Amino acid sequence: MLSQGLVKKVLDAALERGAQFAEVFVEDTYQSELRLIDSRPSNAVIGRLKGAGVRVFYGHEQVYVTTNDLSEAGLLKAARTAAAAKPAPGAGVTRVEPKAFQPQSFDQIHHYLTKPWEYDSGRKFQHLVTMDKAARARSGMVSQVEPFLLEKCQRILVANSDGVWAEDERNYVRAGCNVSLEDKGSRESQHTRAGQLGTSEWFDTVDFQKLATDAVDRAALLIHADFAPAGEFPVVIDNGFGGVIFHEACGHGLETTSVAKDASVFCGKQDQKIAEACVTAVDDGTISNAWGSLVVDDEGMATKKTVLIENGVLKSYIVDDMGARQTSFARTGSGRRQSYKYAPASRMRNTFIAAGTTKLEDMIRDIDYGIYAKEMGGGSVSPGTGDYNFGVTEGWLIKNGKLEKPVKGATLIGRGIETLGRITKVGTELRLQDGMCGSVSGSIPTTVGQPAILVSKILVGGRAAASTGGAK
């Protein structure tokens, strides 16, 4: 993407005021988004992202400058802006010389074939129509269907003053269907998503009808459902996107982005027991063609599999380059960013709780009164306090060991470290699900996952019936 000679000049300029480290990240990305609304194409946008970020470290201080201008003059201007963030060095400051580049080759563990511009647009249209028709045929209550296809081809180069020179291409494909149902004055919206690190031929393997009808079926189930009860109950969270609980409740708190500034409840807990022995959790960037996988991270390090929690004991944090410098923990190949517009940060990849030994039906059978969260929505966390929340998109009330009825409107909230300690059973069937994670270095593809788990107590934000304090 750029010559080694030019990158060397840029790093030299970035280091001219005594920085200890300099890095150049260059990106050239093609992305396409296609949608239908009201059964007609409503949105077709093709975008081309092209730019570079220059990063320098002065001790633990980080300077990051981005530019759209990839000419030599533009890149040198960005590098000098980065250097000028610090005052001119005094006498005695040793200038770091960039090491000779050692271009790296990585094992290509992912399969790529057909680029977005090579896949027939008529077939893409047909996939959208398939979802639209399947959704509308499924229920007379359907009032709107919004199917979409997303494709992205990102080429990157990362080179730094330690001699790293890594180039990579990441391809992403995703499909989804948003549906709205209306009936007798009630409305319900649901969506489904599927995606992978891969190229457009993946569309030929997707069951688009099921993607659409699953969304309609869930909305139809819930449109006239009662609201979930309010209060603290045992909750069984099913596999797949249920793993968002670990992602929010614990994963973000294990990123050195929070740990390094003592803004995580998991600070200083390495090698300590933080969960029941049934809990083992992993963040793995090496799963072939998985949505959150990588070959090389955005700092030029080959990605890897990281065991975060083993049999309840905290084994590793999620560590990027700056996090490693601040905490002395070893890097985990987890430096990630949405695009060149963001400096990288420690971020999750494919993060999941490993399979255990209890069957889902056995977990439900042991509960007198509680909630079965079959499908989860998104969530968020404040790493400093560990307070998290996430929505249940399909919930069921459990009574006397049986699923009694579907319920809607449940949000689960709690403190990560407390909830982790309340996972008392882990199921046998691990399933992964793609999602998008937003944080300091932008919105990136991450996979969440788990087998079903039983949390002995979580606050369920449903609807309270009784009046307190004079409310009408």
Added chain:
Amino acid sequence: MSSLETQNADLFKNMEAKFQHLEALAKKDGVEIEMLVERGETLGLSVSQGKLEKFDSSQTQVGGLRVILGGVEGYSWTESFETADLEAAYRDALESAKFTSRGEKDLKSLVELWKGSSVSSEDRSLFNDSTDKVSLDAKIDRAKLLELKSKERDPRIANVPYNRYSETAGEVMVFNSKGVRARQRRTGVMGYTYCLAKSGEGLKAESRMAGESFFTRNALQVPIDEVTASAAAKAVAKLGAVSPETGRYPIVIDCEVAAEVFGLIADYFSAKALAEKTTIYGKEKDPAANLGQVVGSSVLQIEDDPNLEGGVGNRPFDSEGAPTHKTTLVENGVLKSFLSNSVYAKRLGLPHTANASRGARSQLDVGPSNLVVRGGKESLETLLKSYPKVIYVTDFTGYHAGFQHGSGAFSLQSEGELWENGKRVKPICNFVVAGSIDEMLKGLEKVSSRLSPKTSNVVAPDLLISSLSVAGA
């Protein structure tokens, strides 16, 4: 004219020449074309533990193309303004338009570009050179002061992990083949500080986080003292919080939280959402028949104001280049208007309110300039003593998890205070407030005279809701 202004005038002419090149290509292909250019420079300074943790500087420019082929739209965008890249983006937009032209067409849905004339704004309330008058070192000191002053406010502030001072200077240009030439520049200075208050040890250890932000267009007047005092006070006030008893309570929603909630539902007032059936206010098939419906209690007054004093979203023209004006949306609880752009005004037969909203990377949408919920005459304290027992919500968290846009139902993680007989009894946390937007707005009893700070393009007063569900202990 100063050298900087000359340079900027040249830049506009340069961009116009690039557009004219594309316009000539479009004419040959028999299509109409619009180019929206966004250019900007940002500086961000993050401080942690007394040190400059991050220095971010960016220069971006992006051109968003919108091509109209036989009444349907295609979009593309590019960050490179080299002729070859612009031409490639034009071909992408044309390809997108061809994709969009598949399927059945509806005459009322056929799109035309907005036909207008030149609008150029050098409104000094939106754009000034105050950021040039503050040195970089002084800006870094400001970021450091955010942390230092927050920490000094109270010994229980154990850590101030997130502190940021940032500036933006940007401009938007709109060119189209129907004669629109519009340009607007704007500057902004923003910042925030988040304090972590701690108390207790071991199993009794407790930590609470709170933050405060600011926005100004004048870099010479940055409210560091006010922001740090507020953030620290909010964090400390949360210590000792307990979960309230589950039940239904009268709820007072803090004005800053209320502004967030109205931001979530701004789309309900969009003509595009009405056409796409994603607003809860689209009950009737005839678009105009939805006007006049009761959406809230009689105290609810909402308007869109593109010229609000100090408004973050002020703009002389919308994203199609149409001159903006004030629009009343809700009067005494009754829906009076939907916001529209030229496309959806025509499609639905509604008045054109000049509320086109579009980033260079996205398609044409509808959005408010500044959504303003008007305040009343009573103080926050009066609202809090309206009932023997009131929950005062100071924070809602997790809107994307707890808010169902399609139905308006919400179930939101909350923090706040319990008030009894007009007195603050204790801080409360770990509870969920649940209800629906319809229930909330129709149950609106009073609004305060105090309005939320203008840190976003939504402004609202404190709200007293007669009753909402609370899930707690």
